[in-house]
Amino acid sequence: MKTGIVGLRRVGKTTLFNIITGAAAPTGPGGKVKAHLGVAAMPDERLDYLGRLYEPRKITAATAQFVDMPGVEPDEMKESAYLTGLRLVDALVHVVRTFRDETVPHPASTVDPGRDAADMELEMILADLFQAERRLEKLDKDLRKVKDKDLLAEQAVLQRVREFLAGERPLRELTLSPDEEKRIRGFTFLSRKPLLLVLNMDEADVAYLGTAVDHFGLTGWRDRTGVALTGVCGKIEEEFSRLTPEDARTFMDDLGIPEPGLHRLLRENYRLLGLITFFTVGKDEVRAWTVRRGTTAPEAAGTIHSDLEKGFIRAEIAAYDQFVACGSMPALKERGLLRLEGRDYVVQDGDIMLVRFNV
Numbered sequence: 001m002k003t004g005i006v007g008l009r010r011v012g013k014t015t016l017f018n019i020i021t022g023a024a025a026p027t028g029p030g031g032k033v034k035a036h037l038g039v040a041a042m043p044d045e046r047l048d049y050l051g052r053l054y055e056p057r058k059i060t061a062a063t064a065q066f067v068d069m070p071g072v073e074p075d076e077m078k079e080s081a082y083l084t085g086l087r088l089v090d091a092l093v094h095v096v097r098t099f100r101d102e103t104v105p106h107p108a109s110t111v112d113p114g115r116d117a118a119d120m121e122l123e124m125i126l127a128d129l130f131q132a133e134r135r136l137e138k139l140d141k142d143l144r145k146v147k148d149k150d151l152l153a154e155q156a157v158l159q160r161v162r163e164f165l166a167g168e169r170p171l172r173e174l175t176l177s178p179d180e181e182k183r184i185r186g187f188t189f190l191s192r193k194p195l196l197l198v199l200n201m202d203e204a205d206v207a208y209l210g211t212a213v214d215h216f217g218l219t220g221w222r223d224r225t226g227v228a229l230t231g232v233c234g235k236i237e238e239e240f241s242r243l244t245p246e247d248a249r250t251f252m253d254d255l256g257i258p259e260p261g262l263h264r265l266l267r268e269n270y271r272l273l274g275l276i277t278f279f280t281v282g283k284d285e286v287r288a289w290t291v292r293r294g295t296t297a298p299e300a301a302g303t304i305h306s307d308l309e310k311g312f313i314r315a316e317i318a319a320y321d322q323f324v325a326c327g328s329m330p331a332l333k334e335r336g337l338l339r340l341e342g343r344d345y346v347v348q349d350g351d352i353m354l355v356r357f358n359v
């Protein structure tokens, strides 16, 4: 699973990417740059708690992959190289600028996050429409030669897609049957990808962090299918990332910030992607693992090691909250809360799992 960070030039994409992934990609001017790939460790208080309890040799966080895309002007989005890169990602983080800084010129010369969010959305809709139309033309030709049943089904769903896009609506909001969904999956339409709008805010606006969406006029983006919003202060986050966790905590308390904005960003991204976390614990390692919501126990075991999936017998599962309430694994067992689950069990967010297997 990979998330693309998109947006206009000089909105703070690379600044945020660097803090999230610990990379040191060049920020600031530099014209057209290539995409950067990085991995973020998912912040998780549950993992911290389990780490303190088990004191293992190693604590491993779940991870999320990000691609810092080069900045574009909306009208450059049609360039095929850019679109090809974008089609490969599973979700989008669109960074829109709300910070004011005379030394950092805005490509549209005024700061207007609502306009920038809408412009980018429209460009994605148009790119999808172009793609759907091209395919429909080809289908039309092919269907004149032979009335293939699959091609007819594809044509029907693409006609719905075209109509929807022509109404300037993103495909996220189009309800499709599982069969229709399967037929258009290969197009990797941009306006169907989950979207996290990130408002990159001025240090001076830190008081608006909790209310940024309304304060900056993006209320209309709330409650849209597949869309989430969050505000961060890129400059402040950059300072946090240079401090020890203790100093960062003190600094955040002074500013009245309950948690780093980047944690929220990472959590929202994870949620939009439909991902959940399960844990494995022990003296050697306490680890958080990422799976899609709906993953069964043997599939989850397979993310740890393929042998665990092949030789899966059953899983011992403890729900995180019950584990915390009991305070330890023996106490949990004593109260009969350690469950034995079979092949059909669907892993839940926060499950602590021990796989019984035989190879």
Ligand SMILES: Nc1nc2c(ncn2[C@@H]2O[C@H](COP(=O)(O)OP(=O)(O)O)[C@@H](O)[C@H]2O)c(=O)[nH]1
Residues within 6 Å of the ligand: 007, 008, 009, 010, 011, 012, 013, 014, 015, 016, 026, 027, 028, 029, 071, 099, 100, 101, 104, 200, 201, 202, 203, 233, 234, 235, 236
């Ligand atoms: N004042 C201010 N400047 C920022 C902020 N975030 C980024 N910048 C500056 O804006 C410029 C462009 O940032 P960069 O991360 O390279 O933007 P990108 O082109 O979107 O990747 C750099 O000089 C950053 O230091 C912010 O929150 N506030």
Ligand SMILES: [Mg+2]
Residues within 6 Å of the ligand: 013, 014, 015, 026, 027, 028, 069, 070, 071
């Ligand atoms: Mg950049």
